[in-house]
Amino acid sequence: MEFSSLRLVLLLISNTQSGQTEEVAKAVVSVEPDKQLFSGETVTLRCDIQTEPNTEWTYSWTVHTYNSWNTVTQCTTQKCIMENVSYYHSGTYTCRGKSVNGQTCEMSDAVTLTVSSYKARTVLRVSPQQWLTEGDSVTLMCEVTSSSTGWTFSWFTKHSLSSVNKSAGYELVSDSSGGSKGNYTVSSAALKHTGVYMCRAERGDPVYHTHNSSTQPLWITGVSSSVSLIIRPNRTQHFSSESLSLSCEDHRNSTGWTVRRYTNTLETCPSSSVRSTGTESTCTITSLFTSDTGVYWCESESGHKLHPVNISIHNGDVILDSPVHPVTEGDSLTLHCLYRDKNPSNLRAEFYKDGSEVQNQTTGDMMIISTVSKSHEGFYSCKHPERRASPKSWISVTGGFQEISGLKMFSFLMAVCPYLLVTIMLVSKCYENSVIIYSPSGRSKPVYMSLC
Numbered sequence: 001m002e003f004s005s006l007r008l009v010l011l012l013i014s015n016t017q018s019g020q021t022e023e024v025a026k027a028v029v030s031v032e033p034d035k036q037l038f039s040g041e042t043v044t045l046r047c048d049i050q051t052e053p054n055t056e057w058t059y060s061w062t063v064h065t066y067n068s069w070n071t072v073t074q075c076t077t078q079k080c081i082m083e084n085v086s087y088y089h090s091g092t093y094t095c096r097g098k099s100v101n102g103q104t105c106e107m108s109d110a111v112t113l114t115v116s117s118y119k120a121r122t123v124l125r126v127s128p129q130q131w132l133t134e135g136d137s138v139t140l141m142c143e144v145t146s147s148s149t150g151w152t153f154s155w156f157t158k159h160s161l162s163s164v165n166k167s168a169g170y171e172l173v174s175d176s177s178g179g180s181k182g183n184y185t186v187s188s189a190a191l192k193h194t195g196v197y198m199c200r201a202e203r204g205d206p207v208y209h210t211h212n213s214s215t216q217p218l219w220i221t222g223v224s225s226s227v228s229l230i231i232r233p234n235r236t237q238h239f240s241s242e243s244l245s246l247s248c249e250d251h252r253n254s255t256g257w258t259v260r261r262y263t264n265t266l267e268t269c270p271s272s273s274v275r276s277t278g279t280e281s282t283c284t285i286t287s288l289f290t291s292d293t294g295v296y297w298c299e300s301e302s303g304h305k306l307h308p309v310n311i312s313i314h315n316g317d318v319i320l321d322s323p324v325h326p327v328t329e330g331d332s333l334t335l336h337c338l339y340r341d342k343n344p345s346n347l348r349a350e351f352y353k354d355g356s357e358v359q360n361q362t363t364g365d366m367m368i369i370s371t372v373s374k375s376h377e378g379f380y381s382c383k384h385p386e387r388r389a390s391p392k393s394w395i396s397v398t399g400g401f402q403e404i405s406g407l408k409m410f411s412f413l414m415a416v417c418p419y420l421l422v423t424i425m426l427v428s429k430c431y432e433n434s435v436i437i438y439s440p441s442g443r444s445k446p447v448y449m450s451l452c
Helices: 002-018 408-434
Strands: 027-032 043-049 058-067 070-071 079-082 093-097 113-117 122-127 132-134 136-142 152-157 183-186 195-203 218-219 227-232 238-241 245-252 258-262 266-268 274-277 280-285 294-299 305-314 319-321 331-337 351-352 364-370 378-383 393-396 435-437 447-449
Touching: 027 093, 027 113, 043 058, 043 093, 093 152, 093 218, 122 195, 122 218, 132 305, 136 218, 183 319, 218 294, 218 305, 227 305, 238 319, 245 258, 305 393, 319 378, 331 378, 378 408
Parallel strands: 132 218, 238 305
Antiparallel strands: 027 043, 043 079, 058 070, 058 093, 093 113, 122 136, 136 183, 152 195, 195 218, 227 245, 245 280, 258 266, 258 294, 274 280, 294 305, 319 331, 331 364, 351 378, 378 393, 435 447
């Protein structure tokens, strides 16, 4: 026994020294398109064994689900393809190989597949906002819930804002180039970009499509100083059961403007409450519901849209009093925290911008910004210590009068100076060639007559 054991040890040492030690190959599993899958997708598992080329292998696959190991009977090749997967395909998968000469490899590490019981859904968001003026920039962002790997995205639009709940009538956005990034950006919005948008994602082979996203309207309007949208009370957020009045007023004494709105569908605001008198069209809602939340604007008979504003209706007891129209740089801005019932004994309120508390510029239940700049643009809300926080509202800031920079002034002078110099030279020349004529009365003040 001792001699046999010693002989075995000496044989192992000899083989090691002579380089004859044989390394055991190990299998590695890769997954396409992702380990996180959705019901109905196709997934491909591939088993790779790092060994000498031209070695022929047979493969076996196993899956561990519900505390038991099972052989994946439909997978006997290097690629294990499973179509139309469901929740029951969730589990940990391993593979191993065996060569034709009887060599076996080490089993792969387990790879876990998670299959959701539902089809993939997409979410469409707009930044910074869905109502814009010509020339503004806007980005549509499409995301797949609970997943971010391997997707390509497509955007669709319908330029008519009516019947938006129906999928018919949507066309592929021809200039969209989001691809795998999931973003579609319009750097300079034009009136033609007005419409309703939705997105969809796809991946895999065969191609797997997600559900279409919910629809997102986008308004791009022109600039007009003759038509105004008047809102009473003049704020973005309103309590339910309150009343609201919106008026389109045309200062050129022309007619044909109507208050329109988009909530879930496009409609006149609402048709039973519209009153037109002369150059003014008024929409009055005597008792607001949360379903009245939406975008309201003035529209001409020819379909021209102006001054879109966001109006939101809330059942809570705290709202933020913020302006509905953009604030101009340099102007002042005052925000109030409003309460549905009687005001609390302590009127101290906290104000937040983009989720962070504003530490100064607040007094009691109001916040005052004396000089607004572009940096003040963002989402605002307020909160009373004894009550819930208000919803968020976006405050937009537009450019006001801008001072001419030194570089622009220098460029201007360089462009103007040659013409100014020529003018001075001509005037001087004419002055030299002028004749002095005295009046018959002999007054000493000369009168010049140019000979130019």
